Amino acid sequence: MGKSTVIPFGPQHPVLPEPIHLDLELQDEKVVRASTSIGYVHRGLEKLVEKRGFQEYVYVAERVCGICSFGHGWGYSKAVEGLMGIEVPKRAEYLRTIWHELSRLHSHLLWVGLGADGMGFESLFMHAWRLREIILDIFESTTGGRVIFSACKVGGVRRDIADSELKEIVARLDKLKKEIDAMIYIILGDETIHARLRRVGVVTLEDAIALGCVGPTARASGLPLDYRCGDEGGAYKDLGFRPITETEGDCFARCKVRLRELLQSIDIIKGCVENMPAGDIAVPVKGFPPAAEHFTRVEQPRGEALYYVKGNKTKNLERFRLRTPTNVNIPVLVKMLQGCDLADVPNIILTIDPCISCCER
Amino acid sequence: MSYLAFAREMIGNLFKPPATSEYPFTPTKVYEADRGKVLNDINNCIFCGMCMRNCPSDAITVDRNARTWKINRFACVQCRECVTNCPKKCLSMDTEYTAPDTKKTEEVLQGPPPPPKPQVVLTEAQKAAIAAAQAKKAAAAKAAAESKANA
Numbered sequence: 001m002g003k004s005t006v007i008p009f010g011p012q013h014p015v016l017p018e019p020i021h022l023d024l025e026l027q028d029e030k031v032v033r034a035s036t037s038i039g040y041v042h043r044g045l046e047k048l049v050e051k052r053g054f055q056e057y058v059y060v061a062e063r064v065c066g067i068c069s070f071g072h073g074w075g076y077s078k079a080v081e082g083l084m085g086i087e088v089p090k091r092a093e094y095l096r097t098i099w100h101e102l103s104r105l106h107s108h109l110l111w112v113g114l115g116a117d118g119m120g121f122e123s124l125f126m127h128a129w130r131l132r133e134i135i136l137d138i139f140e141s142t143t144g145g146r147v148i149f150s151a152c153k154v155g156g157v158r159r160d161i162a163d164s165e166l167k168e169i170v171a172r173l174d175k176l177k178k179e180i181d182a183m184i185y186i187i188l189g190d191e192t193i194h195a196r197l198r199r200v201g202v203v204t205l206e207d208a209i210a211l212g213c214v215g216p217t218a219r220a221s222g223l224p225l226d227y228r229c230g231d232e233g234g235a236y237k238d239l240g241f242r243p244i245t246e247t248e249g250d251c252f253a254r255c256k257v258r259l260r261e262l263l264q265s266i267d268i269i270k271g272c273v274e275n276m277p278a279g280d281i282a283v284p285v286k287g288f289p290p291a292a293e294h295f296t297r298v299e300q301p302r303g304e305a306l307y308y309v310k311g312n313k314t315k316n317l318e319r320f321r322l323r324t325p326t327n328v329n330i331p332v333l334v335k336m337l338q339g340c341d342l343a344d345v346p347n348i349i350l351t352i353d354p355c356i357s358c359c360e361r
Numbered sequence: 362m363s364y365l366a367f368a369r370e371m372i373g374n375l376f377k378p379p380a381t382s383e384y385p386f387t388p389t390k391v392y393e394a395d396r397g398k399v400l401n402d403i404n405n406c407i408f409c410g411m412c413m414r415n416c417p418s419d420a421i422t423v424d425r426n427a428r429t430w431k432i433n434r435f436a437c438v439q440c441r442e443c444v445t446n447c448p449k450k451c452l453s454m455d456t457e458y459t460a461p462d463t464k465k466t467e468e469v470l471q472g473p474p475p476p477p478k479p480q481v482v483l484t485e486a487q488k489a490a491i492a493a494a495q496a497k498k499a500a501a502a503k504a505a506a507e508s509k510a511n512a
């Protein structure tokens with residue numbers, strides 16, 4: 001056993017899409033200890049709630065993350081709606097569910113690409129991102145934006161999707177589903193991917209519970225933690241949602257959970273389209289948020305995000321707090337890195353699907 | 362399980378047209394819903410300032426007295442909030458984006474001068490009626506003041 005060496009990893013690193021810094025303490029090729037530091041992209045978006053009106057802030061909330069932008073807009077709106085006691089029309093809830101699940105599809109496809117890129121599987125990376133383009137086109141035709149949608153507002157949604165357009169979306173998703181099926185067959189059957197991901201970065205169920213991880217990371221260890229079966233709102237209750245879990249807890253299981261969720265999201269969207277209720281898409285919002293607090297959650301593609309708002313009877317909220325899924329997945333990441341090979345570090349980091357700019361707001 | 366499971370897809374891709382387009386030589390796909398840039402039909406604008414008050418990024422400045430409408434296109438986040446809130450519906454969203462620039466310039470639109478106030482020409486009889494009504498009103502006010510003072 002040689003003496004330990006500390007090597008810095010990130011914040012700028014070819015495999016990392018996001019700025020996180022790790023100090024890896026190595027003995028030979030094995031990582032014995034890892035410590036993380038973040039703070040490279042802090043933007044102070046929570047503070048901005050004091051400067052922007054509570055209805056305007058939804059545009060800021062969306063900009064917390066470029067991938068779960070719809071989810072953050074929804075989470076913020078849901079928190080303010082809870083604070084002010086606003087009942088959102090059913091059709092708006094269904095439309096929100098459709099956009100949220102489309103976000104999950106594009107987030108997971110993006111992840112497949114990044115994960116493949118981290119392993120050096122460049123052609124799969126290109127392929128996954130080409131499929132993702134279909135989702136971005138659906139976003140553009142229904143909301144007018146590809147990344148920032150500005151579709152959600154306090155009290156409902158800002159745009160309706162016509163029934164003919166909904167049918168067209170389903171047809172496009174059916175086509176996409178065939179391609180995703182073929183892609184899943186490739187990923188699950190490829191020897192190289194098995195060699196890189198199986199039995200790497202294992203999190204046991206006990207660790208998952210003790211370290212409090214969320215999202216696909218928790219579900220891959222057999223912890224059925226998915227807020228979509230809680231009181232998420234949207235159409236999940238009506239559609240009878242069941243979370244997807246795997247039991248191995250390794251990188252491959254996390255990959256499998258995300259791949260299966262791709263197909264599940266397509267089914268949820270189809271369910272929404274079939275049961276789409278008619279009616280209004282928004283209710284008018286009158287007055288200012290009362291001097292009270294409210295707290296809510298949304299299941300983002302990376303896991304559960306928490307939203308807290310506090311009003312003070314003025315146009316601006318007093319406090320907005322957001323805890324994103326990556327925040328709680330960092331302790332488990334440190335645990336996974338202990339004892340792994342240096343060459344597996346990129347794969348392990350990528351399989352928790354870190355979103356650091358979300359995490360720092 | 363197999364090696365080269367992706368090879369079929371890759372070889373197939375060799376014979377397919379490219380998935381990307383050669384922008385700017387081929388124009389991009391445009392959807393009706395696209396949010397490009399804000400346009401103002403300044404002749405219909407009443408300079409009420411609703412767009413300015415609702416803009417989350419403070420990109421619009423409206424000057425009622427000078428009758429100017431100013432937009433900083435590089436601060437605008439294309440949220441469409443101003444278009445939704447304009448009472449005269451003179452704002453619209455173009456599907457074209459703002460062209461990049463080396464300076465953050467502002468675009469100022471100058472509205473036409475306000476329409477002249479309509480000149481009302483009164484006949485002698487109307488003038489007399491107005492004078493009588495005013496006199497009556499003044500007398501009533503005086504009577505009310507007196508009764509208040511006596512009380």
Ligand code: SF4
Nearest residue numbers: 406407409410412447
């Ligand atoms: S809201 Fe419309 S009418 Fe009012 S100032 Fe703005 S552009 Fe003009």
Ligand code: SF4
Nearest residue numbers: 416437438440441443
């Ligand atoms: S689109 Fe949004 S950001 Fe741009 S000027 Fe209108 S309100 Fe302001």
